[in-house]
Amino acid sequence: MTTAEPLAPVRLLAKNLRVDLELIAGMIAPETRVLDIGCGEGALIAHLFHTKACDARGIEIDMKLVTQAVAHGLPVMQGDADSDLAHYPDGAFDYVVLSRTLQAVGRPREVLRQMLRIGARAVVSFPNFGHWLVRWQLLARGRMPMTPTWDRMWYETPNIHPCTIRDFFDLCHGEGYAVERWLAADDAGRRAPWRRAPWLANLFGEQAVFLLRARR
Amino acid sequence: MHDGVKQVLTPQAIAHQHVVFEDGLTLDSGVTLPRLVVAYRTYGTLNAARGNAILVCHALTGDQYVAERHPLTGKPGWWEMLVGPGKPVDTERYFVISANVLGGCMGSSGPRSPRDDDETQLWGTDFPAVTIRDMVRAQARLITHLGIARLFAVIGGSMGGMQVLEWAATYPEQVFAAIPIATAAYHSAQNIAFNEVGRQAIFADPDWEGGRYWQSGRVPARGLAVARMVAHITYLSEQALTRKFGRRLRAGASVLGPYSDVFEVESYLQYQGSSFVRRFDANAYLVITRAMDYFDLAADHGGDLAQAFAGTKTRFCLVSFSSDWLFPTSESRAIVRALNRAAANVSFVEIETDKGHDAFLLDEPDFHRTLRGFLDGCAQHAGLS
Numbered sequence: 306m307t308t309a310e311p312l313a314p315v316r317l318l319a320k321n322l323r324v325d326l327e328l329i330a331g332m333i334a335p336e337t338r339v340l341d342i343g344c345g346e347g348a349l350i351a352h353l354f355h356t357k358a359c360d361a362r363g364i365e366i367d368m369k370l371v372t373q374a375v376a377h378g379l380p381v382m383q384g385d386a387d388s389d390l391a392h393y394p395d396g397a398f399d400y401v402v403l404s405r406t407l408q409a410v411g412r413p414r415e416v417l418r419q420m421l422r423i424g425a426r427a428v429v430s431f432p433n434f435g436h437w438l439v440r441w442q443l444l445a446r447g448r449m450p451m452t453p454t455w456d457r458m459w460y461e462t463p464n465i466h467p468c469t470i471r472d473f474f475d476l477c478h479g480e481g482y483a484v485e486r487w488l489a490a491d492d493a494g495r496r497a498p499w500r501r502a503p504w505l506a507n508l509f510g511e512q513a514v515f516l517l518r519a520r521r
Numbered sequence: 522m523h524d525g526v527k528q529v530l531t532p533q534a535i536a537h538q539h540v541v542f543e544d545g546l547t548l549d550s551g552v553t554l555p556r557l558v559v560a561y562r563t564y565g566t567l568n569a570a571r572g573n574a575i576l577v578c579h580a581l582t583g584d585q586y587v588a589e590r591h592p593l594t595g596k597p598g599w600w601e602m603l604v605g606p607g608k609p610v611d612t613e614r615y616f617v618i619s620a621n622v623l624g625g626c627m628g629s630s631g632p633r634s635p636r637d638d639d640e641t642q643l644w645g646t647d648f649p650a651v652t653i654r655d656m657v658r659a660q661a662r663l664i665t666h667l668g669i670a671r672l673f674a675v676i677g678g679s680m681g682g683m684q685v686l687e688w689a690a691t692y693p694e695q696v697f698a699a700i701p702i703a704t705a706a707y708h709s710a711q712n713i714a715f716n717e718v719g720r721q722a723i724f725a726d727p728d729w730e731g732g733r734y735w736q737s738g739r740v741p742a743r744g745l746a747v748a749r750m751v752a753h754i755t756y757l758s759e760q761a762l763t764r765k766f767g768r769r770l771r772a773g774a775s776v777l778g779p780y781s782d783v784f785e786v787e788s789y790l791q792y793q794g795s796s797f798v799r800r801f802d803a804n805a806y807l808v809i810t811r812a813m814d815y816f817d818l819a820a821d822h823g824g825d826l827a828q829a830f831a832g833t834k835t836r837f838c839l840v841s842f843s844s845d846w847l848f849p850t851s852e853s854r855a856i857v858r859a860l861n862r863a864a865a866n867v868s869f870v871e872i873e874t875d876k877g878h879d880a881f882l883l884d885e886p887d888f889h890r891t892l893r894g895f896l897d898g899c900a901q902h903a904g905l906s
Binding site for chain 1: 836838839857858861862863864866867868869870871872873887890891893894895897898899901
């Protein structure tokens with residue numbers, strides 16, 4: 306963790322930009338090379354190209370979304386975070402972004418390693434499994450939580466590797482990644498005011514965004 | 522098929538638009554063609570900055586008549602669905618160029634051209650072996666002749682896609698965007714094998730006459746038709762054949778007649794074969810299939826395909842089709858990974874279809890949307906209005 310940031314209300318600039326994408330875009334410097342893994346229709350890369358003149362590209366596993374993205378003129382390739390990052394050279398990008406996808410990949414730790422090999426920095430967002438509502442549902446009902454964020458039954462959810470904000474801090478520590486910035490937010494993208502206390506963020510944040518750098 | 526089929530309209534009888542390079546062209550084989558002829562067509566208008574040119578590369582049996590009625594067959598251009606005013610490759614916006622490949626039979630230098638040392642004779646089987654790179658070099662001469670320093674895009678499917686890859690590897694500064702479709706960076710053993718069956722069918726036709734058939738005025742129609750029939754099967758998919766023909770019998774056919782056409786799919790293939798021999802030259806078929814077989818872009822770059830694209834600034838868009846077993850998606854993905862290794866800007870889409878390799882020539886809305894969108898995006902990056 307580095308310097309505390311002034312808390313600014315989130316502005317929803319692009320109507321269709323998913324709220325955490327807005328938070329992610331805020332962590333990316335203009336005119337940089339960006340790879341967005343799990344880019345969907347390419348909302349973030351379009352936003353980064355138009356507003357920050359970034360050389361932004363995407364990988365998406367769902368062919369329908371890839372086709373939509375390319376048909377909108379965005380440089381997106383069909384590929385898989387688990388298997389396709391290994392083909393990029395070291396340091397090919399300034400930022401590698403993984404938004405709300407970490408919990409769905411087969412080997413999250415390996416994906417993070419690849420991200421920080423091919424990029425100088427990684428931006429990772431994920432839904433927080435430590436949120437109080439998730440905890441409460443498991444405690445009170447004794448069943449897998451169903452919330453607006455975690456809304457798929459356990460047998461059909463793609464989210465096979467859920468984690469909490471504190472888990473993620475531990476992983477970064479263990480892997481030797483410097484957390485340059487982080488924030489927790491609710492589902493509407495409002496930043497949660499618990500920056501100095503990860504345990505509070507872990508209780509009230511519905512999602513988290515981390516900016517990581519590999520320690521050299 | 523019938524004995525002694527004559528090509529009613531021989532390709533020679535048509536005056537194809539062309540340019541002659543009197544200084545010739547030295548080929549990969551080391552042989553120098555003393556005189557190079559490149560036949561071509563253009564559509565649309567080159568803009569003042571000469572920055573809106575798109576080169577369309579044709580496949581094995583295609584030609585330069587991309588977006589107009591074909592002078593020999595009278596059929597619409599082979600990519601009229603994609604190229605034209607308001608089409609994905611919009612000729613109101615782009616200047617589209619297409620050239621007959623070196624070794625072809627629609628006016629460019631090839632086995633059917635007059636020899637340089639004796640204009641009364643044709644090259645025939647004395648025409649030297651050509652490579653995909655030779656074809657691209659010939660196209661590059663045309664592009665320079667047209668006063669174009671950089672192509673906005675190079676597009677092609679199948680063998681045309683091989684030319685696109687070769688363009689991007691050989692002239693990276695001259696290609697802003699490259700769109701290789703349903704193609705591969707090398708010709709597989711299976712594909713070489715199918716080509717070989719076709720060539721052997723031509724060799725086995727007595728009318729081929731050791732390649733000098735043009736002297737007798739006959740064409741090895743049966744051999745060339747069989748070559749086309751074999752190849753045509755590889756362009757389709759099992760699902761497409763089943764959907765079109767299934768096991769349906771021809772009207773009046775007896776299931777137990779071993780020597781006559783029984784199934785509809787047989788008549789279809791024979792029709793494909795016989796219409797092909799009216800427009801194509803057997804020796805050109807031999808030369809061009811060989812060029813495809815020789816193609817191995819990685820081998821030309823130290824065995825590493827990524828080296829072929831090292832440092833490239835070109836924006837790539839690869840397209841494959843799910844039921845294409847001649848140039849399967851895995852081949853496109855191998856190219857994508859090599860481009861990733863070279864940190865190139867690459868888009869990649871596999872189009873879901875049951876139409877096999879032929880899909881790149883057919884009405885595939887997702888493919889057409891992809892192509893239009895990719896070109897739009899590139900135009901934005903290239904500063905084309």
